[in-house]
Amino acid sequence: MEDQKPTTPLAALREVRIQKAASLRALGLNPYPATSRRTTYAGPILADYADWEGKPVTVSGRLLSWRRMGGLAFGHVLDQTGTIQLVLRRNSLAPTDAAAGTLGYEDLGLLDMGDIVEASGVVGKTKTGETSILADSFRILTKSLRPLPEKWSGMKDRELILRKRYLDTTINPEKKKTFEAVAGMLHQIRVFLQGRGFIEIPTPILQPQYGGGTAKPFLTHVNALSCDMYLSISHELYLKRLIAAGFDKVYTIGRYFRNEGIDRSHHPEFQMVETMTAYENYEYNMQLIEDLFRHIAEQVFGRTVFTVRGHEIDFARPWPRLRMADLVREKTGVDFLSLATPDDANTALAGIGVHDPQPSVGEALVAAFEEKVAPQLIQPTLVFGHPMEISPLAKPMDSDPRFAERFEIFIAGMECGDNWSEQNDPVQLLERWRAAYRPEDRDSGEFHPLDFDFVEMLEHGMPPTTGIGPGIERMAMIFTGAEDIYDVIFFPLMKPHLSMVNRRIYGVEEPGETE
Secondary structure, X not given: OOOOOOOOHHHHHHHHHHHHHHHHHHOOOOOOOOOOOOOOOHHHHHHOHHHHOOOXXXXXXXXXXXXXXXXXXEEEEEEOOEEEEEEEEOOOOOOOEOOOOEOOHHHHHHOOOOOEEXXXXXXXXXXXXXXXXXXXXXXXXXXXXOOOOOOOOOOOOHHHHHHOHHHHHHHOHHHHHHHHHHHHHHHHHHHHHHHOOOEEOOOOOEEOOOOOOOOOOOEEEEOOOOEEEEEOOOOHHHHHHHHHOOXXXXXXXXXXXXXXXXXXXXXXXXXXXXXXEEOOOHHHHHHHHHHHHHHHHHHHHOOXXXXXXXXXXXXXXXXXXEEHHHHHHHHHOOOHHHOOOHHHHHHHHHHOOOOOOOOOHHHHHHHHHHHHOHHHOOOOEEEEOOEHHHOOOEOEOOOOOOEEOEEEEEXXXXXXXXXXXXXXXXXXXXXXXXXXXXXXXXXOOOOOOOOHHHHHHHHHOOOOEEEEOOEHHHHHHHHHOOOOHHHHOOOOOOOOOOOHHHHHHHOOXXXXXXX
């Protein structure tokens, strides 16, 4: 096939950089060496100049700026702690040396912004007072073949940011703070739970039966076993097996997959921390979840007051515990507990502007709550009194069996966790599952398969148990002030796409599925 010339500015720039990499190799330098000799980071030097002044250091990072003026060159290098200036002088920089891997001053023309580099020298300041590395040795660690986007105009398109987050956090390193906060949250969740006597035991993502919730699953096939499997919609049933196995306090931080809609608070793949505690009921978890949120606020963020969606929220305050039916009555004037039939309940729903008929009074109550009350629960609130119709895995209240020993967490109008006393009566659970079993609903997201292996476990005996399940991404949205769940997921789900420019560069002729 005849060689083709680059047809776009990007392709031309890429070709120039490929030639520079070839020139480095011609000098005996590997443009992609396997390691760095870094001794420290930019952050500590910038934070305590007096302690570092005059000391020899080696720093590594991405070159964000670069300029040469005669025998003097300046650049700024970004590492994970900050950006520091490099100063390179013709008369003090080591020459190009294949054995040492160093690039001399006369060959700095092979350098481009975006390259990952290493500089060794002493810490000092320029005439303008900027803390710098006065380099005497310089290496290229990675030759970048593509230019970085321009900071102020190159990464404004939201879809581009989501697809190429690695570029966005390079030119806007402050955006890494959100993902560092999520990492800190995961660490402190483990610290908190282990301090309360919980142990972490992994549970399977590939499951022969999906359960623990009502959601449409993702289906896959295991060739080695010649059978279909589901990606987990919940890890709850496996944690209960661990309780039956004799572990009184267990948890998992797992991944969950629900083949449903995408919006500002829903993503098909997400994380959750699920716990199970033996010999306690749901009231124990009300305090546990309140303490967990306060612990994260204090230990990760160093404060308890946050601004979320324009509202000031204080996690140090006690969380009110409110009954769902009371909240609905106070907001709408309708006492759903006094209604006798689904027709009465649906008439009441229509009267308050909720035009979504429900098959039972309990489900009508929930529909009214979700539409008229939940979005207005701003301060952290624990809502209990869920109808049994929507709580197949929960125990009924002894005081009123129409309702489950269950509560949900609401913060800033968003549901942030669902928790209950676990049903451990195998006969009642199986009866409830059979009554709700409708194969025609298999594709609706409301279908719950019959898990006889789980029922068998319950027949051997599982002690009184309660669990919590707050979602990590929604917690992160609350604490970081993010308006969209995509803003707290580094790699959000996106439809595959390959631009026409990249098609030409890589010689992809057919659009296929990535157009």
